[in-house]
Amino acid sequence: MCISRPQTPNRLLQRLLTVTASLLACVMLAGISGQATAGAAPLAHRAPWGGYEEVWVPSEMGPIKVQIQWASRGGNAALYLLDGLRARNDRNAWTFETNALDQFRNDNVTLVMPVGGESSFYTDWMAPSNFNGQQTTYKWETFLTRDLPNYLETRGVSRHNNGVLGLSMGGSAAMTLAAHHRDQFKFAGSLSGYLNLSAPGMREAIRVSMLDAGRYNVDSMWGPPWSPLWLRNDPFVVAPQLAGLSLYVYAASGLPGPFDQPNAPIEYFNTATGMGLEALALANTRAFEFKLNSLGIPATFSFPAHGTHSWPYWSAELWKARPQILNTLNAW
Incomplete structure (x- = not known):
């Protein structure tokens, strides 16, 4: 017996x-x-909830300014808005020529608007332009598909849930960027873009346009007209690679419409220029439509009876494309 x-x-x-x-x-x-x-x-990482910011992102070209409107509720989707041939070095024209910021202010998608790239076609050039003393070689494709998404990922934006839309030069680039970088883009949109660069006279027309917009030498971009780089950057040629993407394609007739109200000589000149440029974009876009149809690739096409090559029409068309963009990126 134990006694404790x-x-x-x-x-x-x-x-x-x-x-x-x-x-x-x-x-x-x-x-x-x-x-x-x-x-x-x-x-x-989570994207900021709404608001506007301007940042500088490192690149092989040096720091690049990017204007950003963050998704209203911190979503991970982004829409890249590309400028036209005469892109400025201080602001992306989508921010002041259109109401794009207001259109998407309450949506859960981040607007990404890179600044600069005049006459670049947002592509990687072979060498600096030797007509205007350009100091660096354009490397816009590398920036838009490597450097910029690397930065955005640190702010909560997905590398894989993006759309890209541009006008004129930017419309052509949007299609080729999406074709070559399917892991990054789910949506691509072209507004008055030149989508058949292999058409007769197009390479010569681009050469003249780039000389007019900053004295850029197109041979420094893709080499002579017989270079394979021309084919790589032709939306008509790379169209098969767009299968499965959500596509929105617009070009107007070139006839003056509700946003064309010229009153001064310079305004009449600009309207006439816009008519010619849009007629050329329409011919290119109709050929691109035929190519997609022949491949069985669906797309949303918009061909209004009136409209010139000018910002008010592109702003209005962006609003029409908005539901498709938000549905594709799940960004309502």
């Missing part, structure tokens, strides 16, 4: 201290273990 002995106060105190130390050690180990798990887990 009464414990002395010293032994009770010693046991109490032992139990307390053991409990404290368990709590500390649990805390340390929890911190290690949290530290080992990958950081979860």
